[in-house]
Amino acid sequence: MDNRIVIEPGSKSKNYWSDLWKYRGLFYFLAWRDVLVRYKQTSIGIAWSVLRPLLTLAVMWFIGWLFGAAVPAGVPRVLMVCAATLPWQFFSGAFSEASNSLVANSNLLTKVYFPRLIIPASTVIVCLIDFFVSFIILIVLMAVCRFAPGWRICFLPVFLFIALVIAMGAGLLIAALNVKYRDFKYIVPFIVQFGVYVSPVAFSSDYIYGHVGIPASVKFIYSLNPMVGVIDGFRWCILGNSISIYRPGFILSIGLSFFFLILGIWYFRKMEKSFADVI
Amino acid sequence: MSQAIIQVERLGKEYILNHKGAESYTALRDIISSGVKSLFTKRRPQTNDTIELFRALQDVSFEINAGDRVGIIGRNGAGKSTLLKILSRITEPTQGRITITGRVASLLEVGTGFHPELSGRENIFLNGSILGMNRSEIQAKFDEIVAFSEVEKFLDTPVKRYSSGMYVRLAFAVAAHLEPEILIVDEVLAVGDAAFQKKCLGKMKDVAGQGRTILFVSHNMEAVQKLCTKGILLHQGKLIDQGPIDQVTQKYMEGGDTALAVYQIPLPKNPDDGYGYVTRVQIENEAGRPSTEIPVGANWQVRVFYKLNKPAPHFVAGLGIVTLFDFAVRTSWSKPADSRPGEYEALFVNNDLMLVTGQYKLVIGLSTQGRVIQYLDSTVSLSISEITALGGEERILNASSGLIINPMPVTIKNLK
Structure with a gap:
């Protein structure tokens, strides 16, 4: 018979990835559940996925304006900030929910077998849907500012994918750690809160890279943040010519995001078998 | 066909227990001073902490043939649930090897993954997929599931508004319509009222009648004896008897203190x-x-x-x-x-x-x-x-109704 299962200590399941494919139905149903449940018993429902980024946008715009962060000529500040708020909002949502997903679904982990990777992956899907809904904000703002995007907008999915890679990578790593060390429940909100200020949401990367007063070592550390690459990429796609990308920093942060994904998957796979015992 | 469908060889599972050593602090002052001291000295070796190996299962070997209905019995802490968890691939053994040939569905809890905010209809799909059914299977069985659960009227109500009885009925109904080759069931019959329990047991018997293999854990010995043909007796993580169910339950009872x-x-x-x-x-x-x-x-x-x-x-x-x-x-x-x-x-x-x-x-x-x-x-x-x-026949009688169950002579005459 073809469906023979061997259970042994420490056995690396050779068909892990094909198993993952076999369980795609469950992946779909879990994502569907999270979407259905997300705004149940709220009076404005899905409007929250527009309202939340809109409020963040307002705050970030205000901060940028207050500190007089430079804006490239011909680009409205509000679009500049919006092009960064949307991917940031997606990342922070996906990252924090993926981090918490295993613990939130601990009843499933201890009662049913399936490739555990499905749980954080399906939560990211929900945030992706939120992202698409919140994209309306950008479209409306562009219409209001009479700003038309160029051909580069076609590359937007590429940067969205990279944001997803970062969120998944970091999310998997923290989710697996969170199973054993609940400390991460407190660390994650801090990372997200802190991250919005060290990422170029309220200001532009040009400001950092172009600033003479900032030492090269700080610029290097700045470019280690993978979200810098994503946000710069989003701006490049949406705002066009007036945005330039600082190549070395950009390549570094993109490289790091894939490194995080591999690290996340590796650690998650390593810990996966003990989840049910530890959680 | 008497080919081994599940083969368990020398299975063992160990857990590591950390015992925090007793630190008899008498006053807050002591806690603070020892805290300060430890700031300046290197981390003290944890002499008070001991690590103990707990063997939940050791050296368990058995074989189950296709179509067997096996009751796993034993007192609390005997390792029954651990065994089922390993067989369902939820946790990993630390020794030994299991070979399973066939599609396994495990039912370690009624209503795993039920979401209180979702309606009955949505939960049938969700729970079904969690238990390993695909969408078309669930659709094909949907009406049967609803009929079995007796909650037609409330299909579109969130299950958080269900009574606990309705909740359990719906959950069991989904589980009862699984069609795996091997079904692993833990204690799920201990829910619902007597009438529903009977219905569940009946359904389980039907399932078994279709030649499926069932592994069943329950403290309800009546149910185990009614449903199973074979038994496995565990005691403190070791397998101490296996064979026909009546022999094993007998042994179980004699094993009492x-x-x-x-x-x-x-x-x-x-x-x-x-x-x-x-x-x-x-x-x-x-x-x-x-x-x-x-x-x-x-x-x-x-x-x-x-x-x-x-x-x-x-x-x-x-x-x-x-x-x-x-x-x-x-x-x-x-x-x-x-x-x-x-x-x-x-x-x-x-x-x-x-x-x-x-x-x-x-x-x-x-x-x-x-x-x-x-x-x-x-x-x-x-x-x-x-x-x-x-x-035989008398076993069917409900041994918990009334006070005395001595059979009374009954004669039935056909009058017309």
Whole structure:
């Protein structure tokens, strides 16, 4: 018979990835559940996925304006900030929910077998849907500012994918750690809160890279943040010519995001078998 | 076909338990000072902490053939649930090897993954997929599931508004319509009312009738005996018996702590002043071995040891069976006799009355010439187990309705 299962200590399941494919139905149903449940018993429902980024946008715009962060000529500040708020909002949502997903679904982990990777992956899907809904904000703002995007907008999915890679990578790593060390429940909100200020949401990367007063070592550390690459990429796609990308920093942060994904998957796979015992 | 569908070889599972050493801090001051000290010294070696290896399962080997219905029994902590968790691939063994040929569905809990905010309809799909059904399978079975669960009217109501009975019915209905080759079930029949439990058991029997392999864990021995053909007995992580279910349940019962079936009766205040006193009472099974649980339908006996200090004319030893609600079921006496001083044993044999399952109090009395020598009414208890000694047709009877289940002769005549 073809469906023979061997259970042994420490056995690396050779068909892990094909198993993952076999369980795609469950992946779909879990994502569907999270979407259905997300705004149940709220009076404005899905409007929250527009309202939340809109409020963040307002705050970030205000901060940028207050500190007089430079804006490239011909680009409205509000679009500049919006092009960064949307991917940031997606990342922070996906990252924090993926981090918490295993613990939130601990009843499933201890009662049913399936490739555990499905749980954080399906939560990211929900945030992706939120992202698409919140994209309306950008479209409306562009219409209001009479700003038309160029051909580069076609590359937007590429940067969205990279944001997803970062969120998944970091999310998997923290989710697996969170199973054993609940400390991460407190660390994650801090990372997200802190991250919005060290990422170029309220200001532009040009400001950092172009600033003479900032030492090269700080610029290097700045470019280690993978979200810098994503946000710069989003701006490049949406705002066009007036945005330039600082190549070395950009390549570094993109490289790091894939490194995080591999690290996340590796650690998650390593810990996966003990989840049910530890959680 | 008697090919092994599940093969378990020398399976073991260890857990590491961390015991935090007892640190007897007496005051907050001590806590602070030791905290400060540890700031300046290197982290102290954790001498107080000990690590203990807990073997939940050790060296368990067995084989299960296609179509077997296997009951896994054992007392609390015997390793039953651990075994099921390993077989369901939820947790990994630390030793040994299992080979399973076929699609496995495990039902370790009723309503795993049910989401309170979702409607009954949505939860059927969600739960179905969690249990391993794909979308088209669920769609094909949907009407059957709804009919079985009896919640048609509330299909579009969030399950958080369901009564707990409805919730359980819906959850079991989904599970009951799984069609795997191997079904692993843990304790799920312990839910719902009696009528629904019967329905579930019936459904499980249907499933088994279709040639599927079932592994079943339950504390409800009645259910295990009704459903299973074979048994596996675990005790403290080790497999101690396997074979036909009746043999294994018998062994399970004998494995009880027999010391609990022997009651040492404390001496009265002035033991030498009265006529005498009871020293020991033991409850025994048919074979005369002390036994904490008596299978329903089986014979049992009570042995009363007593001592007489002086001649007791017209001496009677009596035994009463009383329910926990103080309802007297039966009283029996020995024939009155003039007894001389000495040590005696009275044997009361119950070989005609079949009590329903449950706990009973035994009342023991000694008297002479109608005057009470000693009366023990809250010391000795009798437990009639769900494990049944009844065979064949009689097993179908519900052993927990009424008080006495002795069959009455019934004749049925066809009149027209």
